[in-house]
Amino acid sequence: xxxxxxxxxxxxxxxxxxxxxxxxxxxxxxxxxxxxxxxxxxxxxxxxxxxxxxxxxxxxxxxxxxxxxxxxxxxxxxxxxxxxxxxxxxxxxxxxxxxxxxxxxxxxxxxxxxxxxxxxxxxxxxxxxxxxxxxxxxxxxxxxxxxxxxxxxxxxxxxxxxxxxxxxxxxxxxxxxxxxxxxxxxxxxxxxxxxxxxxxxxxxxxxxxxxxxxxxxxxxxxxxxxxxxxxxxxxxxxxxxxxxxxxxxxxxxxxxxxxxxxxxxxxxxxxxxxxxxxxxxxxxxxxxxxxxxxxxxxxxxxxxxxxxxxxxxxxxxxxxxxxxxxxxxxxxxxxxxxxxxxxxxxxxxxxxxxxxxxxxxxxxxxxxxxxxxxxxxxxxxxxxxxxxxxxxxxxxxxxxxxxxxxxxxxxxxxxxxxxxxxxxxxxxxxxxxxxxxxxxxxxxxxxxxxxxxxxxxxxxxxxxxxxxxxxxxxxxxxxxxxxxxxxxxxxxxxxxxxxxxxxxxxxxxxxxxxxxxxxxxxxxxxxxxxxxxxxxxxxxxxxxxxxxxxxxxxxxxxxxxxxx
DNA sequence: TGTTCGTGTCATCAA
DNA sequence: GATTGATGACACGAA
Numbered sequence: 001x002x003x004x005x006x007x008x009x010x011x012x013x014x015x016x017x018x019x020x021x022x023x024x025x026x027x028x029x030x031x032x033x034x035x036x037x038x039x040x041x042x043x044x045x046x047x048x049x050x051x052x053x054x055x056x057x058x059x060x061x062x063x064x065x066x067x068x069x070x071x072x073x074x075x076x077x078x079x080x081x082x083x084x085x086x087x088x089x090x091x092x093x094x095x096x097x098x099x100x101x102x103x104x105x106x107x108x109x110x111x112x113x114x115x116x117x118x119x120x121x122x123x124x125x126x127x128x129x130x131x132x133x134x135x136x137x138x139x140x141x142x143x144x145x146x147x148x149x150x151x152x153x154x155x156x157x158x159x160x161x162x163x164x165x166x167x168x169x170x171x172x173x174x175x176x177x178x179x180x181x182x183x184x185x186x187x188x189x190x191x192x193x194x195x196x197x198x199x200x201x202x203x204x205x206x207x208x209x210x211x212x213x214x215x216x217x218x219x220x221x222x223x224x225x226x227x228x229x230x231x232x233x234x235x236x237x238x239x240x241x242x243x244x245x246x247x248x249x250x251x252x253x254x255x256x257x258x259x260x261x262x263x264x265x266x267x268x269x270x271x272x273x274x275x276x277x278x279x280x281x282x283x284x285x286x287x288x289x290x291x292x293x294x295x296x297x298x299x300x301x302x303x304x305x306x307x308x309x310x311x312x313x314x315x316x317x318x319x320x321x322x323x324x325x326x327x328x329x330x331x332x333x334x335x336x337x338x339x340x341x342x343x344x345x346x347x348x349x350x351x352x353x354x355x356x357x358x359x360x361x362x363x364x365x366x367x368x369x370x371x372x373x374x375x376x377x378x379x380x381x382x383x384x385x386x387x388x389x390x391x392x393x394x395x396x397x398x399x400x401x402x403x404x405x406x407x408x409x410x411x412x413x414x415x416x417x418x419x420x421x422x423x424x425x426x427x428x429x430x431x432x433x434x435x436x437x438x439x440x441x442x443x444x445x446x447x448x449x450x451x452x453x454x455x456x457x458x459x460x461x462x463x464x465x466x467x468x469x470x471x472x473x474x475x476x477x478x479x480x481x482x483x484x485x486x487x488x489x490x491x492x493x494x495x496x497x498x499x500x501x502x503x504x505x506x507x508x509x510x511x512x513x514x515x516x517x518x519x520x521x522x523x524x525x526x527x528x529x530x531x532x533x534x535x536x537x538x539x540x541x542x543x544x545x546x547x548x549x550x551x552x553x554x555x556x557x558x559x560x561x562x563x564x
Numbered sequence: 565t566g567t568t569c570g571t572g573t574c575a576t577c578a579a
Numbered sequence: 580g581a582t583t584g585a586t587g588a589c590a591c592g593a594a
Contacts, residue, residue, distance in 0.1 A: 404572090405572095452574095453572080453573065453574090456572085456573070456574080457571085457572060457573075460571080460572070460573080461571085461572095464570085464571085
């Protein structure tokens with residue numbers, strides 16, 4: 001049963017909450033801000049109703065009948081709102097606005113639980129968060145966001161409204177004592193030295209908390225008028241003020257459906273087994289401004305026709321095959337060529353054992369030399385079979401007709417050894433080979449050119465592969481960093497949400513405690529005249545608002561002085 | 565027909 | 580100084 005439907009039992013309450021909500025929605029406060037405290041009060045109401053005790057409104061003259069005349073009309077929303085709300089029912093120190101203070105100041109004197117910690121989360125900060133998360137949505141590929149946001153049981157109004165992560169360290173059963181101790185002391189200015197030094201016993205204005213007896217409790221919560229009971233005019237006004245600027249929903253406008261849909265799409269890509277590169281390509285479907293288009297659609301199996309033909313043709317080269325055994329050992333020792341687009345030259349073992357680059361990213365590359373397994377026959381490097389540049393006419397295609405330009409030149413110049421040897425032999429062996437033959441200057445020049453071009457060709461291939469590796473590594477790094485950023489933003493959102501919930505709990509506890517307080521005559525204290533304040537020892541004091549105002553101002557000055 | 569890609573080649577630099 | 584590797588730039592053919 002949702003909170004709205006429950007509220008239908010008290011239409012006046014709905015109106016009032018709507019008024020408050022509409023006033024605050026501009027400031028980013030979600031309606032759920034009101035929901036939690038209301039939910040708690042409903043529980044109390046149910047409890048009281050079960051006791052069968054029907055009581056009057058506990059705030060003298062603060063029922064709806066009295067409330068109505070005090071309503072003011074909001075110039076912006078056109079809604080009515082109570083005229084003299086105290087700044088914040090949850091304010092424990094400085095949240096005691098004097099009624100003579102201007103509204104602006106009252107806003108600043110909201111609950112210390114809120115004001116004291118809101119500075120990092122002011123409106124500007126919220127917008128920065130919003131923008132950050134808007135960036136995050138474009139890169140987010142983690143599934144956790146959806147899980148956190150959507151996996152709440154639908155029947156749980158708390159989790160539904162607050163989207164509380166399972167591990168969010170929120171104690172749902174926070175007691176007043178818990179709320180006033182330990183962990184809150186840092187964030188909430190409840191335990192200021194001023195508070196601790198208050199002359200508790202001597203001050204006649206300070207009233208010790210006297211727990212109401214059962215009768216007064218019943219008189220407090222027995223009312224069926226939820227508005228008058230839980231949101232007395234001033235308290236309602238406080239809730240309004242508090243929920244508005246103080247408790248903006250960090251997720252309110254951030255994780256909208258469009259964003260989550262996109263995140264879900266990216267999550268789906270991951271869940272469907274896409275690897276990071278594929279996921280990144282999917283992302284490029286959305287945002288293709290990287291300038292890096294790694295075409296993975298070209299599988300390594302799609303060897304170009306030129307490669308295939310060159311491979312087959314070169315493998316049948318008789319001269320190459322005869323020299324392969326002698327040359328290959330030298331190549332390995334020399335560490336010649338890593339990968340070879342003209343991989344026709346070396347057998348697979350030598351290709352893999354040689355220097356160069358293993359085709360780690362072969363699936364991303366169109367380069368046909370990426371996959372050694374595709375190279376069934378691996379003759380010599382000089383048999384470059386790229387048919388687009390050096391191939392002979394198709395009519396000349398037979399086993400050893402597809403030769404490179406240098407091969408043709410070598411044949412024309414009657415070079416007595418293979419281009420493979422020319423290119424890949426170590427310098428000493430190469431010179432030794434040259435010395436065995438009587439070669440003309442033209443032949444020697446051609447041989448040196450062949451060797452230079454052959455080595456440079458392999459170097460160019462290695463260079464290109466290296467460049468590709470660098471690009472891919474950078475792309476991977478970018479993805480990792482984007483993932484980290486998204487994770488940190490998610491954590492920030494969760495922390496903000498937890499903080500907001502804690503504030504709401506404290507606020508609710510304040511309301512509850514204050515509402516139960518009774519003076520000597522059994523009447524409740526007016527929130528416009530009194531406020532609760534925590535002492536350093538964990539006790540709670542009821543102090544006049546004027547004193548609380550002074551405390552609040554002192555608290556406000558402190559951070560300013562610190563900045564100076 | 566223009567673009568993109570893969571490749572070979574040259575020039576240059578550095579080790 | 581020669582050799583070799585790396586790399587930018589260019590040209591070419593193929594898709």
